[in-house]
Amino acid sequence: MKAAVLGAYGAVGRRLAVEAATLGHAVTAVGRDGTRLSGVPAHDHLRLSMTDLAGVRRMAAAHDVVVNATGVEDSQLALASTEGGAAFMDISAERDYLGELSRLAPARPIAAGIGLAPGLTNLLAVAASGEGPLHIGIVAGIGEPHGDAARAWVWSVSGRQVTSGGTKQRVYRTARRFDVPGLGRRTLLRAGFGEQDQLATSLDRPVSTWLGFDPAWATALLAVAGIAPGAAAYLDRLSGPAATLLAQRDRWTVVVSDATSTRAWATGRREVDATATVAALCLERLATAPPGVYAADELARLDDLREGLSRAGIEVATNPSITENWKDPR
Ligand SMILES: NC(=O)c1ccc[n+]([C@@H]2O[C@H](COP(=O)([O-])OP(=O)(O)OC[C@H]3O[C@@H](n4cnc5c(N)ncnc54)[C@H](OP(=O)(O)O)[C@@H]3O)[C@@H](O)[C@H]2O)c1
Numbered sequence: 001m002k003a004a005v006l007g008a009y010g011a012v013g014r015r016l017a018v019e020a021a022t023l024g025h026a027v028t029a030v031g032r033d034g035t036r037l038s039g040v041p042a043h044d045h046l047r048l049s050m051t052d053l054a055g056v057r058r059m060a061a062a063h064d065v066v067v068n069a070t071g072v073e074d075s076q077l078a079l080a081s082t083e084g085g086a087a088f089m090d091i092s093a094e095r096d097y098l099g100e101l102s103r104l105a106p107a108r109p110i111a112a113g114i115g116l117a118p119g120l121t122n123l124l125a126v127a128a129s130g131e132g133p134l135h136i137g138i139v140a141g142i143g144e145p146h147g148d149a150a151r152a153w154v155w156s157v158s159g160r161q162v163t164s165g166g167t168k169q170r171v172y173r174t175a176r177r178f179d180v181p182g183l184g185r186r187t188l189l190r191a192g193f194g195e196q197d198q199l200a201t202s203l204d205r206p207v208s209t210w211l212g213f214d215p216a217w218a219t220a221l222l223a224v225a226g227i228a229p230g231a232a233a234y235l236d237r238l239s240g241p242a243a244t245l246l247a248q249r250d251r252w253t254v255v256v257s258d259a260t261s262t263r264a265w266a267t268g269r270r271e272v273d274a275t276a277t278v279a280a281l282c283l284e285r286l287a288t289a290p291p292g293v294y295a296a297d298e299l300a301r302l303d304d305l306r307e308g309l310s311r312a313g314i315e316v317a318t319n320p321s322i323t324e325n326w327k328d329p330r
Pocket of ligand 1: 033050148
């Protein structure tokens, strides 16, 4: 397949270009800076800004699938790509934008929110049994250089109002305890990742998302941003030095819990790599799907991706008893 990766020299985009090529796809690296673009290993390179929608349409006409890894959250980009004739995948986690995509009636398939969270978390939630409210906990290692767009989003949602099962909460202001394999009991803060709305619809049960950092003390920075969203930009400036100082703390873990226990979890190193892995593994499914807008859980099942996830060093469990036996490999 011919796959165009938009934002190809970004944190996820660069990795995605490599992962898609490994799966046998001919990748075109797309971006607006020719010099940085030429450093991305790819079959082809195309200089293009996402604001040039006519250019996006022309580019899409020459590809089977277009992946947006720019963090530019504009549904016109999805429409231009699908009108051009390509399937469109967005890795964004932003719930308003994913909601906007879900209301489109595209000529070609669109995948909304394919990565680690949303993405793999959707598949874990579907695989988790039980009923009643579902809580998705995400623990991100801060010893990983995250991309600017991802970091900006995490801080920008501080203090925003979110609703789940009729309960209104503000992002990073409410805490909940989770059993996190390898880390023990962890306090995570209410977050606003896009899968909570997608899953509430597809599973017909309240779904909420929660975020924390590893090491645990760093979660306090999110709590500060929740109370004082104006401080978020200053707190973000600590990210670079923290990633350098704690370079070994790059393990992420996501858990899906109900009222009583952890129902499913996954863990691996470098969240950027996991996002690229999941997106790459879903490319072919998307390109061959009928027109429509798909969340990750509507595109694939956990079992479909297990082999690819395992190859990428991502451990997945849906049996709670495994949780008790899990040993931290660090
Ligand atoms: N689902 C998940 O699990 C998950 C995980 C991680 C990230 N994400 C999401 O993935 C997206 C990318 O994140 P990231 O951290 O990889 O971003 P990043 O490192 O900041 O990379 C974004 C890239 O897009 C390019 N770009 C921005 N605006 C552009 C435009 N108008 N035209 C062309 N290129 C443009 C930037 O290039 P310039 O330098 O030229 O501006 C940059 O190279 C974000 O939406 C993030 O929230 C999702």
